[in-house]
Amino acid sequence: MHLKTAVIQLNSRDNPAENLSQVELFLDRAADMGAEFVALPEFWSYLGPYSGFDEAAQTVPGPCIERLQEKARRYHMIVHGGSIVERHPDLPGKFYNTTALINRDGEIAACYRKIHLFDVNLANGEKHYESDRIAPGNEVVTAEIDGITFGLSICYDLRFPELYRLLALRGAQVMLVPAGFTLHTGRDHWEVLLRARAIENLCYVVAPAHVGSYPPNRQCFGRSMIVDPWGLVLAQAQDMPAVVMTEIDLEQIERAREQIPCLENRRPSVYKW
Numbered sequence: 549m550h551l552k553t554a555v556i557q558l559n560s561r562d563n564p565a566e567n568l569s570q571v572e573l574f575l576d577r578a579a580d581m582g583a584e585f586v587a588l589p590e591f592w593s594y595l596g597p598y599s600g601f602d603e604a605a606q607t608v609p610g611p612c613i614e615r616l617q618e619k620a621r622r623y624h625m626i627v628h629g630g631s632i633v634e635r636h637p638d639l640p641g642k643f644y645n646t647t648a649l650i651n652r653d654g655e656i657a658a659c660y661r662k663i664h665l666f667d668v669n670l671a672n673g674e675k676h677y678e679s680d681r682i683a684p685g686n687e688v689v690t691a692e693i694d695g696i697t698f699g700l701s702i703c704y705d706l707r708f709p710e711l712y713r714l715l716a717l718r719g720a721q722v723m724l725v726p727a728g729f730t731l732h733t734g735r736d737h738w739e740v741l742l743r744a745r746a747i748e749n750l751c752y753v754v755a756p757a758h759v760g761s762y763p764p765n766r767q768c769f770g771r772s773m774i775v776d777p778w779g780l781v782l783a784q785a786q787d788m789p790a791v792v793m794t795e796i797d798l799e800q801i802e803r804a805r806e807q808i809p810c811l812e813n814r815r816p817s818v819y820k821w
Contacts, residue, residue: 551696554583554793555756557772557785562596562763564604568612570789572619578791579623587756588616588630589772590645590703590726595762598681601643605635608659613648621654626693630726630756631662631702642683645702647726651693660700661685664708678704690718696798699751703727706741709748716749716811721801725755734769739781747779750804750811752796759787777804 556574560567571592578586593612594604606612612632620627627650634646645662663685665678688711689700699720705711706725715723723745729738738757746753752775759770772785774794783794805811 549695549798551796551798552582552584552793553752553754553774553796554578554581554586554791555754555772555774555783555785556586556588557757557759557770557788557790557792558589558592559760559768559789560589560592560595560758560762562594562600562604564594564612567593567595568615572615574789574791575616575619575623575627578793579619579625581791581793583625583791583793585626585628585754587628587724587754588726589756589758590631590728591633591758592630592726593632595728595758597764601633601681602641605633605643608632608634608646608648609656613650613656616648617650617654617656620650620652624652626650626652628698628724628726628754628756634661636683639683641681643681644685645678645682646685647700647702647724649691649693649698649700649724657693658689658691658698658700660689660702661687662702662705663688663711664704666704688714688718690715690720692719697721699723701725703729706745709745712745712749716751720749720751721798722752722754722796723749725753726757727755728758729769731767731769734771738769738771739773742773742775743779743781746775746777748810750777750808751801752776757785759785759789777801
């Protein structure tokens, strides 16, 4: 089975209306290119200071996701909704980093809330705590559409290989990694980690990302890409907002796993601490 797959690279900022307009234009462009599956980056609807979350947050489904559902129905294509700021139903002032996977009929097939939050004290004294405003999800999520099993993750999750192994063991053939990787870490780690996750689990990795600056004074690395089960980069965006597309061959997963049967050769009984 072959699937024409596109990743949309954006330079979203702190204006949700402008971001949505840009996304709709790129979805139209991807459809014109013949895409059957399109993926968006993390926080595409709002990328800016945490102070703006209160105004930018939505529900799922809500206005932004519903616009993606309309595009999926119109073009009869699978749409991975990157992620948006989702209002927490129970905790005022807290939010989820949430992705929705939408099938060709415009129905939400699955939602995933980012599990791993980036909390760090930097050497220069600067602190960055996602957990100040974002609540972590607690569920590993896969979803099947048209006989293809997708594994859901978001950005910082990429640094936790145990999540992707669980997704693979649950049958994931295509791992989704919407991101806003920083320029500093992205140039050294982004491609290496994506290719590693693909090689470890012998699956496709589809990673749409942001590129360029956004408030307050931050920069994203970009280089959205699609990686095959052998770890080869099939498509990669240049350093600008763009749509890049390639055709993925799902049968290649089986061929790769026959040559390197590391999933079959696991010994879980030995791994217990």
